[in-house]
Amino acid sequence: MDASTARFYEDNAQDIASRYESVGSPVAKYFPLAFVPGARVLDIGAGSGRDLAHLLKSGYDAYGVEPTGGLRAAAKAAHPELENRLVSAALPELGMPFDGKFDGILCSAVLMHVPDHQLFDAALAIRALLNPHGRLLLSLPLTRGDDLVAHRDASGRLFQGYTAEEIQLLFERLGFQCIGRWDSDDALARAGTSWYTLLLELRTTGTLRAIDQIEGVLNRDKKVATYKLALFRVLADIAMHESKTAVWQANGQVGVPLLRIAEKWLMYYWPIFASQQFIPQSQSEGAGGSKPVKFRAALTALMQPYREQGAHGGLSAWHLDWLAGRLSSGMQDQLRSVLRVIAQTIRLGPVEFSGGALESGTVFEYDSRSGLVLMPADIWKELSLLGHWIADAVVLRWAALTERFGHRQGITSGDVLPLLLARPDPERATMLARQAYEKAGVTRCTWSGRPLKQRFAVDHAIPFSLWANNDLWNLLQVDHQVNANKSDKLPSAQLLSDRRTAVLEDWEVLRAAQPSLFDRQASQLLGWAPGNSPRWADAMFGRFRxxxxxxxxxxxxxRWSI
Known part of the structure; x- marks a missing residue:
């Protein structure tokens, strides 16, 4: 609180205290929502003691700080029970009053008196007083009925016009999450004045939000290989496209199957290892050391029979054989061996060490019983919400890191990016769907219902440019002109509803033609294998929508419609 504001409250303490005591607390109704019964709570800027006394009466172990001597005296006179529970202190230099942290903090009608250049320090001081998962209940003016000059009223008091969004962002940057907001009229019925109240919870013991932890790993963690980047890329991919494969734990963690991560790593590294120019993926490989990437030899051997079957070492040909179940028993054994080595590399590398340079510590752990890579739910939420941005950022960082590893070989980011973006050819994948439709007898366009002739198009319902998804459930039989009109658009909600039966009929055709493949791909969308479940189609259409x-x-x- 600045000197002019402090002087006003000191000079008018008795009158101010009387006015506050004449009305009920406007924030008391939120106490049961904000603080658990019996919680240790600190009232910052306790004023007349009205709210602090209410907290005590409600069973909380409540304490208060108030910088104005006149208000402290008035508070103790009106509420004798506050005698040893109210001391002098002011933001931003609160220290550690009453020798310990608190489960909750009340900060009502205070922060508007904190100068802008001290606001961050004030927020940091509040944070330092809270236990992990502690709650902060604060209120500030939403509107004022008087005219301010240079943020001051006619009495010289400072009134910074901090908006709710500004305050929320400030505290979220310090590890809080807003879990409630309420707007209300002024308890003293001052014309044109209203208030907002925010309830925030300190989510972690560190200062880093989940997105900051991700950024910290990508930017600040030591990297002697591209493994950490590959792990975040695959997790972002799964969060966006296969979210139901994630397993939510009761302890606030989310698990992703290690095997699925390993399968995607195989696809990421295949084009890199297939390159005619050696592309180092570790510091040791770049320096010509004797320790190559642990799974390079095994994956290179798996690739060998396909090297002459198209671009990127036959990636598309191999992928189609894998999906269609055409791998020989020997090749299947070899694939399982490669995936074991990749999984071990993931588990002993990025899972164990990602986040080691951060204040908040490592990000992942591995549960050997379930085969899941575990992470905090907040990390998973960020991957789900911002996955496409994170994936793009990871690809660029991966290319830059490879350039650093390969500077002796003259490798540039431009050499690496096409390899990182390589995908199986969608035309090869749509061939399976086309064959299934032709065998079943093409009848009608899935989107328009028009009769189809022998020539038809196979449409990616969710465009390949958005999901790069060639799963059978995403491949529908459509009229050529309809396919051209739809292009890279998404079907409208109404069209999906109208054509539900047609989509399900297509799925039945595809599943009958390729039962194992369809169920495997469907399980990645559903989170469980369809098997003999009578509800698989309904559940899957819900996930599709x-x-x-x-x-x-x-x-x-x-969006697009007929």
């Missing part, structure tokens, strides 16, 4: 709607919202994609 969810995928379309979330993609439309997150990516701002144009």
């Amino acid at each position: 969810e995928a379309v709607e979330v993609t439309a919202l997150q990516r701002g994609v144009e």
Whole structure:
């Protein structure tokens, strides 16, 4: 509190205290929502003691700080029970009053008196007084009925016009999460004045939010290989496209199957290892050391029979054989061996060490009983909400890191990016769907219902440009002109609803033609294998609609209808 504001409250302490005591507390109704019974609570800027006394009466172990001597005296006179529970202190230099941290803090009608240049320090001081998962209940003016000059009223008091959004962001940057907001009229019925009240919870013991932890790993963690980047890329991919494969734990963690991570790593590293130019993926490889990437030899051997079967070492040909179940028993054994080595590399590398340079500590752990890579739910939420941004950022950092590893070989980011973006050819994948439709007898366009002739198109319902998804459930039989009109747009919600039966009929055709493949791909969307469940189609259509709607919202994609 600045000198002019402090002087006003000291000079008018008795009158101010009387006015506050004449009305009920406007924030008391939020106490049961904000603080658990019996919680240790600190009232910052206790004023007349009205709210502090209410907290005590409600069973809280409550204490208060108030910088104005006149108000402290008035508070103790009106509420004798505050005698040893109210001391002098002011933001931003609160120290550690009453020798310990608190489960909750009340800061009502205080922060508007804190100068802008001290606001961050004030927020930091509040944070330092809270236990992990402690709650902060604060209120500030939403509107004022008087005219301010240079943020001061006619009496010289400072009134900074901090908006709710500004205050919320300030505290979120310090590890809080807003869990409630209420707007209300002025308890003293002052014309034109209203208030907002925020309830925030300190989510972690460190200062880092989940997105800051991710950024910290990508930017500040030591990297002797590209493993950490590959791990975050695959987790972002799964969060966006296979979110139901994640397992939510009762302890606030989320688990992702290590095997699925390993399968995606295989696809990421295949084009890199297939390059005619050696592309180092570790510091040791770049320096010509004797320790190559642990799974390079095994994956290179797996690639060998496909090297002459198309771009990127036959990636598309191998992928199609894998999906269609055409791998020989020997090749299947070899694949399992490669995945074991990759999984071990993931578990003993990035899972164990990601976040080691951060204040908040490592990010992941591995549960050997379930085979899941575990992470805090907040990390998973950020991957789900910002996955496409995170994935793009990771790819760029991966290319830059590879350039650093490969500077002796003359490797540049431009050499690496096409390899990191390489995907199986969608035309090869759609061939399976086309064959299934032709065998079943093409009848009608899934989107328009028009009769189809022998020539038809296979449409990616969720465009390949958005999801790079060639799963059978995403491949529908459509009229050529309809396919051209739809292009890279997403079907509208109404069209999905109208054509539900047609989509399900297509799925039945595809599942009958490729039962194992369809169920495997469907399980990645559903989170469980369809098997003999009679509800698989309904459940899957629900997930399909969810995928379309979330993609439309997150990516701002144009919708399309007939």
